[in-house]
Amino acid sequence: MRFRIYRYDPDRDSAPRMQDYQLDDIRPGMMLRDALIALKAQDESLAFRHSCGEGVCGSDGMNINGRNGLACITPLAGLKEPVEIRPFPGMPVIRDLIVDMSPFYRQYRAVKPWLVREDPEPEVEVLQTPAQRARLDGLYECILCGCCSTACPSFWWNPERFLGPAALLQAWRFLADSRDQHSEQRLDQLEGPYRLFRCHTIMNCVEVCPKGLHPTRAIGQIKATMLKHAI
Amino acid sequence: MSRRASGLHAWFLQRVSAVYIGFFVLILLARLWLVPPADVDAWRQWVASPLVSVGFALLIPCLALHAWVGVRDVILDYVHPLGWRLLMLSLAAFYLLAVSAWALFALERLS
Numbered sequence: 001m002r003f004r005i006y007r008y009d010p011d012r013d014s015a016p017r018m019q020d021y022q023l024d025d026i027r028p029g030m031m032l033r034d035a036l037i038a039l040k041a042q043d044e045s046l047a048f049r050h051s052c053g054e055g056v057c058g059s060d061g062m063n064i065n066g067r068n069g070l071a072c073i074t075p076l077a078g079l080k081e082p083v084e085i086r087p088f089p090g091m092p093v094i095r096d097l098i099v100d101m102s103p104f105y106r107q108y109r110a111v112k113p114w115l116v117r118e119d120p121e122p123e124v125e126v127l128q129t130p131a132q133r134a135r136l137d138g139l140y141e142c143i144l145c146g147c148c149s150t151a152c153p154s155f156w157w158n159p160e161r162f163l164g165p166a167a168l169l170q171a172w173r174f175l176a177d178s179r180d181q182h183s184e185q186r187l188d189q190l191e192g193p194y195r196l197f198r199c200h201t202i203m204n205c206v207e208v209c210p211k212g213l214h215p216t217r218a219i220g221q222i223k224a225t226m227l228k229h230a231i
Numbered sequence: 232m233s234r235r236a237s238g239l240h241a242w243f244l245q246r247v248s249a250v251y252i253g254f255f256v257l258i259l260l261a262r263l264w265l266v267p268p269a270d271v272d273a274w275r276q277w278v279a280s281p282l283v284s285v286g287f288a289l290l291i292p293c294l295a296l297h298a299w300v301g302v303r304d305v306i307l308d309y310v311h312p313l314g315w316r317l318l319m320l321s322l323a324a325f326y327l328l329a330v331s332a333w334a335l336f337a338l339e340r341l342s
């Protein structure tokens with residue numbers, strides 16, 4: 001199987017290049033991560049992140065044949081040859097397929113992704129009804145791989161100011177949580193033309209999310225909640 | 232006062248104006264299709280009737296607001312240097328104001 005992989009070492013190379021690889025030992029059910037590990041055995045200078053190997057840690061996000069995804073859950077069988085592998089678009093490259101995720105994490109931190117309560121700490125857990133808990137389904141499963149935000153043109157254009165789909169999904173996850181008491185401040189923080197409203201419902205985020213989540217719907221729910229609080 | 236340009240208001244105005252524009256354009260198309268005016272004078276007469284001219288008078292600011300939010304979005308997305316951004320936002324605002332005033336003036340001359 002043929003691969004074309006983005007190679008760039010900013011310390012040595014003046015410009016990025018695409019390097020061709022060939023892998024003959026393709027086993028049934030093999031995932032792209034397995035192929036990359038085999039290619040790294042051929043050429044140990046090839047750099048990429050990976051860890052759990054089963055779509056849980058979100059480390060091996062990359063652009064595979066023009067579409068963001070996790071290498072560990074992308075079967076080789078469905079890929080067109082040569083498989084063109086690039087780092088996440090729009091992110092600063094550290095080396096080869098490894099990008100600097102700091103802008104992504106900065107936006108994630110900005111939405112205060114934790115429960116904020118004004119009431120004194122209770123003696124026991126803050127309980128939720130099954131219905132209240134059900135509102136968090138489709139939100140808490142995000143693994144922060146970055147596939148969505150780095151596929152979002154609005155995030156490419158304004159990475160410093162637009163929070164991006166992953167952070168906004170988490171913003172809604174805490175707005176939707178019955179235990180959180182910080183809704184007004186959260187909504188105030190999202191007002192303005194950039195942080196939330198750069199989203200133009202392009203929906204690349206929904207298209208690429210490896211966990212099948214729907215950030216665009218979450219963003220719509222934030223807007224509807226804002227409107228409810230405003231009028 | 233907030234130092235930020237509006238997010239929610241602009242988004243809400245764009246949607247509300249879209250509903251009105253869609254509604255009024257449908258009425259216009261229906262009228263043109265079902266009862267086509269015989270000539271320009273018949274058309275002018277129809278536009279000058281009180282209800283229709285109020286409809287047009289509302290359409291013009293709705294179109295301008297809708298276009299303003301859309302153009303503003305494009306400029307905020309693509310134009311990053313502050314000077315250029317201010318210049319283009321100002322040009323767009325003046326253009327839309329001028330076109331709206333002109334359209335309202337034309338409407339006024341009909342009635």
